[in-house]
Amino acid sequence: MAEEIQQKIARYETFVNEGLRKDLKDALDARDAIYNQISEYLKLAKDIEVIKDNGLTEMKTQVDLGSNFYVQAKIPDTKYIYVNVGFGFHAQLTLDEALTFITKKEAHLQGKAEKYTEKAAQIRAHIKIVLEAMAEIMKLNNTPSPRNLDI
Template structure:
């Protein structure tokens, strides 16, 4: 009986200390990717609105960090700078920026799908192990 209770304790520890932690990490990474997808979607929508209005000048608010906003005036909206990766910014025309945002969203969606698959696999492992523990405790 002690062997079974020791095994149950070890499995429970593994579930709680490893599998659940890995699950939370996978879900957190997926949420970060979804936030990036949302940001690129907002960027594409804002650029489309800018194109529709045909405005060559723009007044906006810019977040300098920690929700500290300042007013900014953009005298020429012909080009836009987009952060592409690792802090690098690229100058795009508006159509190029939309195309980049669309491609980046597709790429990020694939990454989000992978994190979702990992999370689902971890959930399945947790479920199987919990069922096994219930059977062990009933035996």
Template sequence: MATSSSSKNDRDRAALLNKYEEFINLKLKPNLKAILDARDVIFDTISEYQKLKSQIELIQQNELDELKTMVDLGTQFYVQAHIPDTRYIYVNVGFGFHVQFTLDEAKKFIEKKEQQLQSTAEKYSQDADKIRAHIKMTLEAISEILQ
């Protein structure tokens, strides 16, 4: 009778371990990956805004009235472009909208946008930390079951 009780406990333990492993692999890890991917997109966007800001500052410091540059048409395919008037710039403000700004207005917008994106990235980092804590806690529960 003792062997049937221990085999039932072993089956219950194995089922519980399987349940925890499935929870980690099917729920927590995919959620963590999705959050980290979203955060990476935010970091890429911040980087693009920082590049734009440095280009604006370069134009202002050198007092350029016109500009010759290379423009990426996509997939690293560049063409030469001539900008006859550098007083205004079009900035993608989101949702497919581009707004015409003066260079100073664009810098102010970029600073506000960077702050907003940074706070979103911090939120994603906090969410990722919570998921990592859940994974660690679940792994500790698994190790306790095994002992």
């Protein structure tokens, strides 16, 4: 009987460590990736506001080509910018159109992030339930049964 209980506890531990904790990490990583996207869109919105507030018609900037490799770029006309709209596509938008798009995209991404936060909370709750069940099984296993008590 004790060996059977130990096997059940081992299965629960494996389920928690290899299943639920991995799922929790995946959900939190996905949420963090979405927060990084939101941060990039907010930076872009701030840059657009600077361009509009200062009336810049051309500008020099640094562009990341990837792997933190930057080059200087000259933008001859700031009327239009290219915005990543998803799935690897970029759209040419006016500054006002870009701000409108960013606002909508941010709201959409916030909704996705909230879903991952809810999923993570559910997984945490499942982990807690399984751990409490394991503790209860172990507690019951250590408690002597009534027929073994000396009166």
